[in-house]
Amino acid sequence: MQPVNIYSFRKKVSIYKNQFVRYLKRVQKIQPQGLDDLAEQINTEVWQEVDCLSCANCCKKMTPTFTSKDIRRISKHLNMRPKDFKERWLKHEKKDKDWVNISQPCQFLDLSTNMCSIYEVRPADCAGFPHLTKKKMVDYMHVHQQNIQYCPATYKMVEKMMEKIKIW
Incomplete structure (x- = not known):
């Protein structure tokens, strides 16, 4: 697991945020079969790659x-x-x-x-937080759309979803 490079993360967000938000809106509209199961699988993968303690951006930029x-x-x-x-x-x-x-x-x-x-x-x-595996996932798409810009784990989840669920 690599520490989060917050500078690199912010740069990627500035480039891809709009595309990711459009993708999540499309997923919410289409509601692909097996989405919740896929979210569970992706969640496991994400937490093998993202170290929250190297980031804490949620605590720095958001409020519960x-x-x-x-x-x-x-x-x-x-x-x-x-x-x-x-x-x-x-x-x-x-x-x-x-x-x-x-x-x-x-x-x-x-x-x-x-x-x-x-x-x-x-x-x-x-x-x-970041609510990656909430059931039913389509009901949390609006949350993920917001969290993309703050949470590297959410960003990584959407990145992996785009690899696995091609809807464009």
Whole structure:
């Protein structure tokens, strides 16, 4: 497994993002047979090639959505009241009515190691990221379209899908 070269990744995204998004939209429309099984296979391949700890771009450039359950669990872990946790670290997005980080990178990311300081109680959104094998995969195509620009694993998944499912 090679460390992620974030510079190279960003360069590839700038070149291929639109093509990848169009491809995912087409897959979503066509819904090829066996897509979920293929996603499982590709997921295994991707994680043999991508080392999250060499990247942490998701924690640096994105924010998870914090559920009420996440807020209670994390604030308890930090010996804080949920209200104080929200005031210190989160903002409430009016559009989506979601609780998200006030700033980036994530306040819980240790930038020297790319490790999460609350890993054992991290938000469910983080635990499931990048959602490569969610069932039914076509229901998550919009998520993958967004994540291409942030996550080398998602990028690699789409790259491998394009090799295996020719729809152009």
